[in-house]
Amino acid sequence: MARLRVHAFTITLDGFGTGAGQRVDAPFGDGVEGLHDWMMPSFRGEGTGVDDAAFRAGEQDIGATIMGRNMFGPVRGDWPDESWRGWWGEDPPYHHDVFVLTHHARPSLSMDGGTTFHFLEATPTDVLARATEAAGGKDVRLGGGVATVRAFLSEGLVDELNLVIAPILAGAGERLFEGLDALPTGYRVASLVPGGSGAVHVQVVRR
Template identity: 45%
Template structure:
């Protein structure tokens, strides 16, 4: 069976996965690099910022899980671009000519546009769809492999609330962000459906994995 997976979703102590004030020059809003900093320090994350090296411990081991077996990604409009990107017909995402997805990638937006083929195997598709509809479309494109829910917080919450997530890896960063989009709202009792593990890392972050209980 294919799985729907979430990886490397960084949250603050107060549960915010996205800061406030996202803009072209501030993709993470007022959170800046503080949420994802742990990841860019790893062997997995360093090349994303065109750095060499990186740590090879528990943070890297978790970060690497992002890739294997993924056949398609679903992301929210806020991950694809800054507020208003829908008004720019030339906007093709934050990632340049060769985005790091290398699969069909479905962007949820109320203003769909034609699909865009990029270098390296990424094709952006734009859907005005519910979580279930998006998952159906992504599954059809994934050729039997898993679907990654790429965030941000609003999309993650939507898929969790719909009971569509099989595996989730959160990374709690020891900061109090205060503002932004909370991942937990509306998910009371989520733990009933999951086996949960927590592992703190020497870097200071705590990795939380949620695996859906089997019947």
């Protein structure tokens, strides 16, 4: 059965997945400089060890992706037009169907390399059903942002949550586990492994 997996989702030591003031020139907001330093060697093809393994695990056996509107781009509210086509250029790294949760739907966007973005106003359960069908028997990856991952966790839909805890403090922004008081009843920590970068890799799975 297809699973819903989160990979390489990085939070600060005090639990923030983004800082305050997200915008075009600061996609993750302020106060979180260095949040993703652990994966930079892998982006350059120089990654090693636990950090590189965590970076690459999210590419394995994934047939579709779900993300929130904030992960797709900085535009808020009604789309003024359809000129924003994502952060990734004309050949995004997904190469499959990507389902973007939004309160402001727009036509699907086909990109180079086989990526098609679908913009849906739907519940987590409904969008997961769409993504699972599109995945064709493979797993579905759940991307950000923080509110999107939190919404799926609150409904117990995430099968595997692979977090990275960066050795920094933000103090403000969006906390991943905010309001998830019932999380321990449905999930458990399966492993906790330090990486070579100083970040810690944590796997959380459903009970």
